[in-house]
Structures are given as structure tokens and as C-alpha cells.
Amino acid sequence: MAGEKNVLHGKYELGRLLGCGTFAKVYHARNVVSGKSVAMKVVGKDKVIKVGMTEQVKREISVMKMVKHPNIVELHEVMASKSKIYFAMELVRGGELFSKISKGRMKEDVARHYFQQLISAVDFCHSRGVYHRDLKPENLLLDDDGNLKVTDFGLSAFNDHLRQDGLLHTTCGTPAYVAPDVIGKKGYDGAKADVWSCGVILFVLLAGFLPFQDDNLVAMYRKIYKGDFKCPPWFSPESRRLITKLLDPNPSTRITAAKVMESSWFKKSVPKTMRLK
Numbered sequence: 001m002a003g004e005k006n007v008l009h010g011k012y013e014l015g016r017l018l019g020c021g022t023f024a025k026v027y028h029a030r031n032v033v034s035g036k037s038v039a040m041k042v043v044g045k046d047k048v049i050k051v052g053m054t055e056q057v058k059r060e061i062s063v064m065k066m067v068k069h070p071n072i073v074e075l076h077e078v079m080a081s082k083s084k085i086y087f088a089m090e091l092v093r094g095g096e097l098f099s100k101i102s103k104g105r106m107k108e109d110v111a112r113h114y115f116q117q118l119i120s121a122v123d124f125c126h127s128r129g130v131y132h133r134d135l136k137p138e139n140l141l142l143d144d145d146g147n148l149k150v151t152d153f154g155l156s157a158f159n160d161h162l163r164q165d166g167l168l169h170t171t172c173g174t175p176a177y178v179a180p181d182v183i184g185k186k187g188y189d190g191a192k193a194d195v196w197s198c199g200v201i202l203f204v205l206l207a208g209f210l211p212f213q214d215d216n217l218v219a220m221y222r223k224i225y226k227g228d229f230k231c232p233p234w235f236s237p238e239s240r241r242l243i244t245k246l247l248d249p250n251p252s253t254r255i256t257a258a259k260v261m262e263s264s265w266f267k268k269s270v271p272k273t274m275r276l277k
């Protein structure tokens with residue numbers, strides 16, 4: 001049982017570790033007043049200051065308050081102690097989408113189910129001027145009913161921090177999921193960069209491996225720049241067409257999240273009896 005000192009603000013009892021990311025540790029916690037369980041993201045202030053991320057953490061808080069959507073993890077409240085910041089969030093119990101992929105590729109209908117929910121969340125963010133910038137399977141969680149929830153807005157951007165050219169200039173994200181326009185130094189459209197990452201995610205779900213892979217980072221970036229990938233033979237013609245539009249190395253011709261929702265592959269309904277687990 002958690003001891004006295006493990007009760008935060010007299011309200012949350014901290015439990016087991018649920019996951020670790022680049023900046024944070026996330027614990028199971030129980031609201032001792034309501035009895036409800038939450039996920040508590042704990043970020044060390046010293047770490048945040050050391051890497052100059054203070055503004056970014058403030059942004060994570062304000063962005064998460066703005067984006068209320070069934071496929072986005074909900075932020076309940078933020079607390080702070082002398083040394084730490086605590087995010088009390090909706091608890092998502094089914095683990096990361098990442099762990100499903102590590103077991104191998106998915107059937108097309110199952111991949112479509114997760115992709116539909118991912119795009120629905122991403123389109124919602126984009127319509128509100130929010131760009132996630134770190135979309136990858138580790139930041140996509142699954143609830144008990146097999147619904148996908150986007151989490152970790154720790155690298156997100158908001159319309160207000162575009163420079164005069166209307167573009168973002170901070171290089172961030174995770175190499176294998178990063179768009180060529182983000183690697184380049186000219187500035188990029190945050191929405192188009194997210195769409196690229198969604199393309200990498202869809203490819204991984206259907207293939208069981210990454211579209212751009214190389215032990216050498218420079219060689220991997222070269223493949224990303226050229227949009228040099230090959231769909232495996234089991235991809236359907238419709239899924240190939242959509243992936244080619246998502247992984248278009250030219251951001252100005254790359255498809256938008258709103259247009260993805262109109263594509264025939266996306267719109268196909270998912271069988272109700274489908275097994276997700």
C-alpha cells in the first residue's frame with residue numbers, strides 16, 4: 001500500500017508504474033476522495049529546465065485542456081510540488097498500440113479501425129490549430145474496449161507559435177516517424193508533418209515493420225527525403241494508394257487529415273464482430 005507520503009495533495013494515492021517516456025514517468029493513481037483511478041504523469045522540474053522545455057510543458061497543459069475528444073486522453077488537473085509537475089489524466093488500461101505491433105502485423109480491418117480513430121483525433125486537433133508532432137505507436141494507447149487514445153502532447157505546437165512565414169521551425173519527433181519537411185531546415189507545416197507520421201503508423205500496422213529503416217541515421221533520412229519505401233505484396237491496392245498520398249515527400253501535395261476521411265479505404269466500415277484482441 002502507498003504510505004502517507006505517497007498521497008499527493010491529500011488527494012491522489014500513487015500506485016504502480018504504468019510507463020516511461022522521454023521526459024516523464026506515468027503511474028497508476030487513485031483519487032482518495034472519489035475512489036476513481038487516474039494516470040499520473042510526473043515530470044521533474046529540473047529536467048524540464050535543463051533542456052529548456054519550460055514553455056513546452058506550459059504548452060502541453062494548455063493544449064490538452066483545449067482538445068476534448070473521445071480519441072484523445074483527457075487531462076483532469078495539473079498540480080505541482082517544489083520539484084515536480086503532476087498531470088492527473090484519464091487512465092487508459094489497455095497499454096500501448098506499440099505492444100500490439102511487436103506481436104506482428106494486423107489484418108486490414110483491424111488496422112483500419114485504429115487508423116480511423118487516429119485520424120479522427122488528428123483532424124480534430126488540426127481544426128483547432130493544434131499539431132501533435134510526436135505521433136508514434138508509443139503515444140497511442142488502447143482502452144479496455146479497443147478504442148485508441150492519443151496521448152503525450154509534450155512536443156505539440158499551437159498556431160500561436162508559427163513564425164511570420166506561417167511555418168514551424170523546431171525539429172522534433174522520433175526519427176523513423178518524422179516527415180522530410182521536419183528534417184529540413186526551411187520550416188514546415190505542422191498539420192502535414194502529423195499526416196506523414198500517420199502514414200508511417202498505418203504502414204507499420206499493415207506491414208509489421210517500418211517503411212523507412214536503416215541502421216545508419218543519415219541513410220534513413222535519405223530514404224525519408226526521397227519517400228523511398230516499398231509496400232509488401234499483401235497490401236491491398238486501395239491501402240497502397242492511400243499510403244502513397246500520406247507518405248508524399250512533398251508537403252504541399254501531401255493529403256490532409258480531412259481528405260483522408262473522404263478516401264474509400266478509410267470510409268469502409270469495420271465489421272462489428274471483428275476481434276481486436
Ligand code: ADP
Binds near residue numbers: 026039091
Ligand atoms: P513522455 O512525454 O515522457 O514521452 P508520455 O506522456 O508519452 O511521456 O507517457 C509515457 C508512457 O506512459 C506512455 O508511452 C504510456 O505507456 C504511459 N501512459 C501515458 N499516459 C497514460 C495514460 N493516460 N494511461 C495509461 N498509460 C499512460
Ligand code: MG
Binds near residue numbers: 021022138139152
Ligand atoms: Mg511519449
